[in-house]
Amino acid sequence: xxxxxxxxxxxxxxxxxxxxxxxxxxxxxxxxxxxxxxxxxxxxxxxxxxxxxxxxxxxxxxxxxxxxxxxxxxxxxxxxxxxxxxxxxxxxxxxxxxxxxxxxxxxxxxxxxxxxxxxxxxxxxxxxxxxxxxxxxxxxxxxxxxxxxxxxxxxxxxxxxxxxxx
Amino acid sequence: xxxxxxxxxxxxxxxxxxxxxxxxxxxxxxxxxxxxxxxxxxxxxxxxxxxxxxxxxxxxxxxxxxxxxxxxxxxxxxxxxxxxxxxxxxxxxxxxxxxxxxxxxxxxxxxxxxxxxxxxxxxxxxxxxx
Numbered sequence: 001x002x003x004x005x006x007x008x009x010x011x012x013x014x015x016x017x018x019x020x021x022x023x024x025x026x027x028x029x030x031x032x033x034x035x036x037x038x039x040x041x042x043x044x045x046x047x048x049x050x051x052x053x054x055x056x057x058x059x060x061x062x063x064x065x066x067x068x069x070x071x072x073x074x075x076x077x078x079x080x081x082x083x084x085x086x087x088x089x090x091x092x093x094x095x096x097x098x099x100x101x102x103x104x105x106x107x108x109x110x111x112x113x114x115x116x117x118x119x120x121x122x123x124x125x126x127x128x129x130x131x132x133x134x135x136x137x138x139x140x141x142x143x144x145x146x147x148x149x150x151x152x153x154x155x156x157x158x159x160x161x162x163x164x165x166x
Numbered sequence: 167x168x169x170x171x172x173x174x175x176x177x178x179x180x181x182x183x184x185x186x187x188x189x190x191x192x193x194x195x196x197x198x199x200x201x202x203x204x205x206x207x208x209x210x211x212x213x214x215x216x217x218x219x220x221x222x223x224x225x226x227x228x229x230x231x232x233x234x235x236x237x238x239x240x241x242x243x244x245x246x247x248x249x250x251x252x253x254x255x256x257x258x259x260x261x262x263x264x265x266x267x268x269x270x271x272x273x274x275x276x277x278x279x280x281x282x283x284x285x286x287x288x289x290x291x292x293x294x295x296x
Contacts, residue, residue: 011208014235015177046241050233050253084208108207118205 002073003031005080008089009105012037012082013047013057016105020145021080022055028077029056033065033092034084062088066095073098086129093138102133104142104153116156119144127157170223172263172271174255175201175215175240176230187257194264199224203236211239219247225271226263228255250275258285 004025009017012032021027030051037043038061048057060068065081069092072079083089086107093099106119113121120142122130130140130153140153174181181200189195199222203211218224225248229237232253240251252259252275259282263274 011211011235011238013233014208014238015231015233018233019231042245046238047233049241050231050237052233106207108205108210110207110210 001028001076001078003069003079003081005103006089006092006099006101007080007082007103007105008084008086008107009082010084010107012084013051016145017080017082018051018055020147024146025078025080027055027080029058029072029075029079031058031060031065031072031079031081033060033062033081033088035061035088038064062091062095065092069096069098086126090129090133093133093136099138101139101141104130104140105144116159117142117151120156131157170225171197171199172226172228173199173201173215173218173222173224174228174260175203175236176228176255177203177234177236180230184255184257184260188260188264191261192264197264198228198260203234203239206235208235208239211235212242215239216243216247219243219249224249226250226252226275228252228260228263230255252279254283256282256286258282 038059044059109121112123142151185195185198185200227240229240259278262281263278266274
């Protein structure tokens with residue numbers, strides 16, 4: 001089954017991931033790629049505390065994930081890989097060409113970001129980084145939960161995102 | 167229970183709905199402050215919850231979904247705040263908590279969970295033939 005979803009979400013592990021995506025796909029494991037969390041046992045314990053016991057959670061820096069990705073993709077269970085920001089996913093994709101699709105699941109407002117969808121706010125630099133991902137052949141699609149319609153990057157940058165949402 | 171209010175932090179409008187139900191049943195809805203996670207990043211949610219705890223002196227934070235962003239934001243406060251986090255909140259839990267003001271926050275939260283958790287149950291019908 002391997003990693004079925006590569007998701008950028010600034011909340012990392014939360015309800016939409018565990019329940020919204022996790023339940024219908026029969027999620028077996030989560031990979032949380034974040035250099036800071038990978039260095040902090042307390043952060044890791046925090047994320048493990050509420051996760052159902054049958055779900056494995058792996059923590060890795062970008063460098064560690066680059067090495068371990070093939071092993072996770074050999075896992076018989078379906079998995080989700082999470083990063084909290086675009087830059088982390090871009091670095092991972094640069095190192096692992098096998099990643100062909102990236103899901104934009106939640107990037108929230110902060111100064112300098114412009115609303116693209118109700119759950120997606122992007123700076124100009126972040127837009128360029130996503131366009132660059134697409135130029136490398138990666139399919140970039142916004143979709144917060146499986147029940148909503150996927151919004152391709154081109155559509156959301158043209159302001160057609162909300163109209164395309166379910 | 168101390169004089170401080172408690173916080174109910176949940177997805178969508180759930181917290182506001184639970185607090186309104188507590189008010190309808192007991193007239194004690196003002197003992198809770200409702201907060202939603204809608205539209206917030208994890209960092210912003212933690213920041214706003216932290217500010218609310220500091221402003222109100224709340225000792226107990228009720229959250230809905232284990233491993234949800236509300237739950238994780240509340241867990242983050244455990245590192246440096248003297249607060250108690252309850253996960254999987256339901257209405258009977260809040261009702262028991264609010265109607266036992268003589269208990270300490272820890273006793274009230276523990277007892278409320280013991281009483282609230284078993285109220286979630288399945289009851290099957292017994293249809294009779296014609």
